[in-house]
Each structure stands twice: as structure tokens, then as C-alpha cells.
Amino acid sequence: MDSWLFHAFVIIFGSMLGSGGFWAWLQKRERRKSGTVQLLMGVAYREITTLGIQYIDRGSITMDEYKDLRKFFYDPYRSLGGNGVAERIMNEVEMLPIRSHEEHSEIFKNPERVISNVRVFSRSSS
Secondary structure (H helix, E strand, O other): OOHHHHHHHHHHHHHHHHOHHHHHHHHHHHHHHHHHHHHHHHHHHHHHHHHHHHHHHHOOEOHHHHHHHHHHHHHHHHHOOOOOHHHHHHHHHHOOOEOOHHHHOOOOOOOOOOOOOOOOOOOOOO
């Protein structure tokens, strides 16, 4: 590459970086990201508090409920910097006794999780 072409490229690229449009675009992008994070934290907070209080009022929690609350709501919420009330509720939830699925027969019709009455079809590759 010719030296004059390289210098022209550097000058053009440098002027683009220094322009107000680039920095305005970058700031707008950060604000949008910040708003998305705030929204997600709000949704996670609401789910942690709502579900957590339901489990505390019930006096027990199933392992699946605990894992879902922890994996999908509390851990991401905490990694984004959330704490406070949601953390206190989660601490209370962690002390609840684990309830078996048999007590939720309306949800788990098949507590043994055995699959029956299934037909398997296969297609030969020839």
C-alpha cells in the first residue's frame, strides 16, 4: 500500500472517530443497553419476590421450583448487581424444606416420569 494512501486512510478514519456522530451513536447504544438491563432486573426482581413469597407462605419448595428460581432469575439478577430484598427472600427460600412432587399431583401426573404407550418409528438410511 502506498504511503499516501495509508495516511489518507488514517486521516479519514481518525476524523470519523472524532466526529460527534460516532460518539452520539455510542452513547445512545449504551443508554439502550442500560434500559434493557434495568428492565430485565425489574422482571427478575418481581419474579423472585412474587414466587419467593409464595413458596415461603406455602412453607416448602420443590427441587425443580428452587432450581428454576435460582437459575433463571436469582443468579442472573445477582450477576447484574441486584441485591437487597430479593437477596433476603432468596435466603429464606434456601432454608425451606424440599417438597416432593407427589404433593403436586395436579402438576405431575406421572411422578415416576416413566414414558409409556410410545410408538417408535425409524427410517432406514438406504
